[in-house]
Amino acid sequence: MNLEKMNRIIILGLSSLAVLYMFAVQLNSLNSFVASWDQVDFTLAMDRFDLRAMQPHFPGYPYFILGGMLLKFFVGFPNKALVIFNVLVYASSILPVYLLASRVLSRTNAFLIAAAIYTASYPLIIVNQPMSEGAALAAFWWFFWSIAAAESRPAGKWMLLPLILFSVLLGIRLSYIPMGIGLIYLLYRKWAKREITLGSVIKYVVLAGLLQLVWVIGLIISEGGLSNFLELAFGFTGGHFQEWGGTSASNDLSFFARLKAFLFTNILWWGIFSRTTVLMVLYIVIGIVLFLPASKSKAFKENSVRIGALLFLAYAVWALFAQNIEKPRHILPLALLLLFLGLTAYFKKRAEVYASLLVVVVIIAQAIISSSYIQKQAAVEPAVYQLAHYLEEQSEDFVLYTWEETRVLQYLEMPYPHKRIYTYGNFLHDQGLYKGKTVYLTNSVVEGFRLQGFDLDGKLEKVETFTSDILFDPVYHKIILYKWTP
Structure with missing residues (x-):
């Protein structure tokens, strides 16, 4: 040879x-x-x-x-x-x-x-x-x-x-x-x-x-x-x-x-x-x-x-x-x-x-x-799955406002209330309907409100961060959960 x-x-x-x-x-x-x-x-x-x-x-x-x-x-x-x-x-x-x-x-x-x-x-x-x-x-x-x-x-x-x-x-x-x-x-x-x-x-x-x-x-x-x-x-x-x-x-x-x-x-x-x-x-x-x-x-x-x-x-x-x-x-x-x-x-x-x-x-x-x-x-859970399961373990009554993440939460049949919201005005009106409940927002919602020109300083408390590989999901590889504290 x-x-x-x-x-x-x-x-x-x-x-x-x-x-x-x-x-x-x-x-x-x-x-x-x-x-x-x-x-x-x-x-x-x-x-x-x-x-x-x-x-x-x-x-x-x-x-x-x-x-x-x-x-x-x-x-x-x-x-x-x-x-x-x-x-x-x-x-x-x-x-x-x-x-x-x-x-x-x-x-x-x-x-x-x-x-x-x-x-x-x-x-x-x-x-x-x-x-x-x-x-x-x-x-x-x-x-x-x-x-x-x-x-x-x-x-x-x-x-x-x-x-x-x-x-x-x-x-x-x-x-x-x-x-x-x-x-x-x-x-x-x-x-x-x-x-x-x-x-x-x-x-x-x-x-x-x-x-x-x-x-x-x-x-x-x-x-x-x-x-x-x-x-x-x-x-x-x-x-x-x-x-x-x-x-x-x-x-x-x-x-x-x-x-x-x-x-x-x-x-x-x-x-x-x-x-x-x-x-x-x-x-x-x-x-x-x-x-x-x-x-x-x-x-x-x-x-x-x-x-x-x-x-x-x-x-x-x-x-x-x-x-x-x-x-x-x-x-x-x-x-x-x-x-x-x-x-x-x-x-x-x-x-x-x-x-x-x-x-x-x-x-x-x-x-x-x-x-x-x-x-x-x-093998590794995406960030949105981590968010879903974290909130599933919370004992208090709450409502979650998201951007596109809610589509996945619906698919996973999460038992807690979650809503897709785009405008700050609609959010202020809607969250008022949940008096006595904790209000959570994801970073995608917060960034959207800021792009609309609204200052949210002092109104948010960072609760948890969920991360996965950016290659698997370039948009939602990092999800930050905030609590609304007006």
Whole structure:
């Protein structure tokens, strides 16, 4: 056995073990907590699908809920069924990533890219939550691969696959709609190469719309008609873009502050480095090696890389302006696409064994860090659970005012009164109805009142602080309980 073959066996063996280890850890450490508003929405939908009751919230994510319902027959717990569905579907994404990378690189390096993307820590944390992101990421990779596969083959049956997978993708997570630029690119390329006529382009566009109607019509029927569905749609989109959605239209951050948070905080520090210095240093080393002088790379002349760059740019514009900047999970496809593009360029420039071994080190480091996070997420109570159980033990009569935390308290069926409150005036009126009772507020409510311009100094007594890992819940990882003392 020559040295090159032995090195390849070692590289593939170590990276394969890391992938299998991660998959085993995910299945063995299923997250049983339902710790955020969105997670409650998805979990409740497993028992009764009702958009008006926000089970789940609009647009319904029907394919994700359907997948969870199928697994619920075997699992029994709705939240765990959703997590298992995410884990299983996300594991399948190794294949399309490998197929995309193998169009440009050797099979060994293509597998290393697939393993590096699969073991990435922050995406795995989100995959192990009862939300649609994990399944959506998997559907995205299959959609991405189908575009590259269809472009490289003569127009025909292969053109149907991207249209079908785009319907599946949006039926899992509608916010991936900018990825539709991949279909536009595919149709343009086929038309430019005279493989299809303008009439065929129109036919494929109509077919793509009809495939989306498969799940949209299902939602319309479930809501009792088109007018009810449209009412929900306009109400949700209006709130998302103008009120609570954290978009550029509803957030006070300047453009440059938003761009900085988007690029450096969300994509790099959270999405790729997973808030760990070890991964940051390793990826910086890879970046340095990538930009060392070498022969010119032709990686970006390959169609899979061009398509990946196009998808990245389209979704980046959408995520920057139309997604909640305070929730880094919205940039997950960008972080993984950046890894795909960066590592592809890296291997095109660096064919040496040390370059592959460096990526293997990253894969092993990610597997160790990811497994630690996943086990911790499954074992340690979220801050909102700690709050719920602390108050459950209190003997005096009280009322609790929260922001979004009350959605989780409702799910946990806490026996004490708790209310969601947004404005200071409404709070002053409402708390007056509970004379003789202790009045508690969470820090999210207090911060909201202060942003409304009200001075609460001398009116609050800090009671307790509950904390969990910021990676698991960036918004409610720290909850401070206050007592109202006017």
